[in-house]
Amino acid sequence: MTASADPVLDIRGLTVRLPEGADRAHAIEDVSFSVNRGEIVCVVGESGSGKSVTAFTVMGLIPRRELTPVAGEIMLEGDDLLKQRPRRLRQLRGERMAMIFQEPMTALNPVMKAGEQIGEMLEIHTSLRGEARKERVIRAMDEVGLPDPASMYDAYPHQLSGGQRQRIMIAMALSLEPALLIADEPTTALDVTTQARILDLMKDIQRRHGMGVMFITHDFGVVAEIADRVVVMQHGKVVEQGRAEDILQNPQHPYTRMLIGSVPGLVPPDRPLRGHGEPALSTIGLNKVYGSKGLFGTGRVVHAAKDVDLVVQRGETLGVVGESGSGKSTVARCIVRLVDPTDGEMTISGTDIARIGEGALRPHRRDIQIVFQDPYRSLNPRCTIGQSITEGPMNFGIGKAEATDRARELMRVVGLSPDALDRFPHQFSGGQRQRICIARALAMEPKVLIADEAVSALDVSVQAQVLDLLDDVREKFDLAMLFITHDLRVAAQICDRIMVMQHGVVVEQGRTRDIYMNPQHPYTEQLLLAAPGRDTTFLSAG
């Protein structure tokens, strides 16, 4: 908070027009805010709020034919960026403003060495050559905390982890010491522990260089962690801006209040266990090994799940929590038998289904249904909603009329109009599609419902609604729910019990409240410590 009132970036009344036929006239409208030297300004909003368009307009990276700035100015240290020639703009990018992107894998050139990509910035903008340039690159890599920069200089992007790639991106952006750094969701694609380290790095570097940072995010946890000031956007307009503490603790605009109210708390509610009766699903010593000996020599073998024991009773939600590569999705896919487990037992209603053939398995498929992460790929774009929902029941000999009646009823259960059955997936929003997927799963009258990151791709307000719906249907249909997630906040709110996985192994399981309040395993502790904004209590949903 050492920001002086010295704006590096000052956006005034910026309006960008969308091409004709879009769902609204302007991508962003009358947007005004500034970023001072030595300050981090978080631009927050849900998808479609215009936060990325704002960033890309500043960088001059928007396709001008489709998105045209029609009003306002963007002042970068006194120069209006909208009035610069392309040549001058190219010079400014890199030297005085730089950007880091969400997906570090696609933002780096896969066929160029990491060090050379940083060096390219220096080659274009400075007169540094040869060894001097390399030295400077290695110093930059050292500054962003990359281990052994000298040898990492020669690494290709695919040889680096997600966190390391993002550090390379940051080193690239910082190599010319720009006055303004724009970060577009730079930690969204990263695991929570990596995210915490990158956020620390960004804070540290920003403080040392005293630059202004425009940080785009949808995650209020990240905002609480990093922001000095916050700009909240909705439908292309700035609805509220102010100091981070004020916005987080005392939001004025109803939209901001709704957004912050939708952030799930990190403290699990104190409630009795809801599971009852016989276990609906249990696994003993479940193993999945990927890869095998290739035709020539030995291939690589990955033990994706190792001796996983779990039990889910009817009426309860078991959370499976872990970072990418922890094996949580593998467990889910084994249970649904989308992949065949290598070893172990999986019992559902008294039958071990781990190794039985497709014919014997088929009657049991009804009992276990799954909702996937990506609502845009979960529904066949060429089938109507009705076809998608009735396909399962009709596979089991239910007549079309009866299946359709049931589908209409389920549409009501998930909060959609039954008339929508004749429509195609592209006519629905992400949240609505996820509701349809839940209806499709329920149509099978399952005993176990698996939600594989089912709310991770959704905006926070929609996420809250879908979580409520999942909890409702669990209650109403007395389902055993297996809830797979990387998000500790979501898990805290919905799960009765939690299972923490790391490298394919269950490191800890128990009651949600016990695990959050008193983690036993160091990894669990590490995960909880890394959760962004853990020290901030967000006002609860009203």
Added chain:
Amino acid sequence: MTARDDIDAVEADSVTPIRDDPSALRLMMRNRGVFWGGMLLAVMVMIALFGPLLTGDPIALNPIKRLKPPSGELFFGSDFLGRDIFARVVYGARISLVVGLAVAAISVAIGLFIGMIAGYIRILDGIIMRVMDGLMAIPAILLAIALISLSGATLTTVIIAITIPEIPRVVRLVRSVVLTVRDEPYVEAAIAAGSRLPLILHRHILPNTIAPLIVQATYICGSAMLTESILGFLGAGIPPEIPSWGNIMSEGRTYFQISPWIIFFPGIALAMTVLAVNVMGDGLRDTLDPRVARKM
């Protein structure tokens, strides 16, 4: 309350549809390549269907009018036996189009079936693809010549001979589409819903292969017409008594210096037809796969 909002949202949508989908056919005809290619091809089809009714006999000999240049009476001139080149070229359109369409249809049908199996049933993939690799290693013309010399030159043999080397190309294309689609969550949801293999293939996977296949079919059609002419020209194709474009050119080869029109007119007809098919194929690719079109 939240559920209510969503119902409202859906109902509001149903009053004003999110987008007004024009029919696929109309969308395609908006593309200039599809339009002009299609028009030219339609003209060729009309000529093939009705042309022979209006022209003279393509195989009638008239030794008095041998090697006559184009004139008001003989539009395209006559060949060394005094046959009317115009009538022969018009009739030849039938052969070319039949060969092109038949090869495209048969290779797509067979390739689609094999490709779906190779892409979806993993244990068969290795075996099928190695066989296809083997087939691809045989030069198309050589295979055709071998088949025709074994079983005699008929229209059917020529079609079969040209079809076989095209199949592996279709199989590869279909297999690659199936491989990307089979891991889509909606396919996995269908598996979890207990759908049997034929339903999964038919409802969830097959429709994704249609667009690339239509495009591929046009290219196969064009190249099959060319191959048929090459075989005719080499004397290894359709029997010489049937006037195909390749045969006409083959017979005109000896007289090229004194009567170039014998080769010139069937050559133009062949070039125009293949051009029409290819232009249409390019246009179809642009409309059916807009991602490629935008990058071009």
